[in-house]
Amino acid sequence: MRILVANVNTTETMTEGIAEAARAVASAGTEIVPITPAFGAESCEGNFESYLAAIAVMDAVVRYDGQYDAVIQAGYGEHGREGLQELLTVPVVDITEAAASTAMYLGRSYSVVTTLDRAVPLIEDRLILAGLHDRCASVRSSGMSVLELESEPERAIEAIVAEAQLAVDVDRAEVIVLGCGGMAELKDRVVERCGVPVVDGVQAAVAVAEGLVNLGLSTSKVRTYAPPRPKRVTGFPSR
Template sequence: MHLLVTNCNTTAAMTEEIAAGARAAAGPGTTVTGLTPAWGPESAEGWLDSYLSAAAVLDTLRQYEGGCDAVVMAGFGEHGREGARELLGVPVVDITEAAAHLACLIGRRYAVITTLDRTRGQIEDSLHAAGVLANCAAVIGTGLGVLELGDPERTLEAFVQAAERAKEAGAEVLVLGCAGMTGLQRAVGDKLGLPVVDGVAAAVKLAESLVSLGLTTSKAGGYADPLPKRRQWGPPEQ
């Protein structure tokens, strides 16, 4: 099985990290290709970035010629998911929803710990549209930017503080709300005695699950193939 994992930003190092996380989660017969969009923001932190990212990722997907059995979209709370479901015949799983789906199975309430507070609204909307917001006790920001996650100690400390607030809000499970946080999973969990779900790993397992059951996106409604028409992807060359 071949999974395509799309980063939501243009930072190739982050694509690598994400792909490594995906490979660690993937089953024995699964190969993973990380895809960095050719354009878009260097990191996605807010609505503007997210919409730019969505178009760039969709453009990258539509031009990808390698074929795949499923796509994992690795932008936490980022847009584009439903467009990819229209565009492709293979299943599409977004890491936001994926983490929430698994979190619901192992606790009555979960919380998302993310980077900047400003991204909370997008995450809430994404979980709502995916149908898994009901058992979310809180979406909590650490105040750290995506590109600041490099300092592991500071990141861990900020996470643990946010996780304490999550527990007070009733969360029994934590979701790491950023694709680049994969490394934190074990450290945070050990410190807090709570299971911690990483979206990339969750999405890989869900994508494998759909593929192995022969399930793919319904084309009988909102995710029907895009209508043929003229579309200009990016500004005209001058």
């Protein structure tokens, strides 16, 4: 099967990192096709950038000229998954949700460790809307920006481990979710230091997407995610 994995920002090196993380867990017969939006922000750290990413990801996916079996939206806590579900007939998996529902199989509660403090509310909102917030012990920020994760990996690990440990000890999390599309390579380091399962959203989403395709399941079209009604629309680049 072929899975499109859409980065939410315009930084190509992050797209590559995401693709690498996805391929590391994909099954033998699964092809990972990374996509970078044609416009948007170089990193998504707030609502304005996230709303723009929502449109940019829809644009990039609709533009993609080829067959595919599932789409992963590889931004943590970002807007847009519902729009993709309206536009497509294949399953759409958001990494925020895939990570949370995967973590819930592994322990009684999970915490998310993300980048900047301002990302916390966006993540909480997505988890609430997805109905996956009940077992969320906390969403904690490491204070590192998305781009600093790439440029300062050692400092990032220390900051993430420190918050993960507080999540386990104080918030009573039993599983840690890495709350950013570009954190997969830090995963083993956090496992080693904290002694609890650590879930990377991109990788969890690959497993979920493969599962849905194997089960022959896709988005319900009866109400919320019915296709857009025919009407005059301007300004959506790919139309």
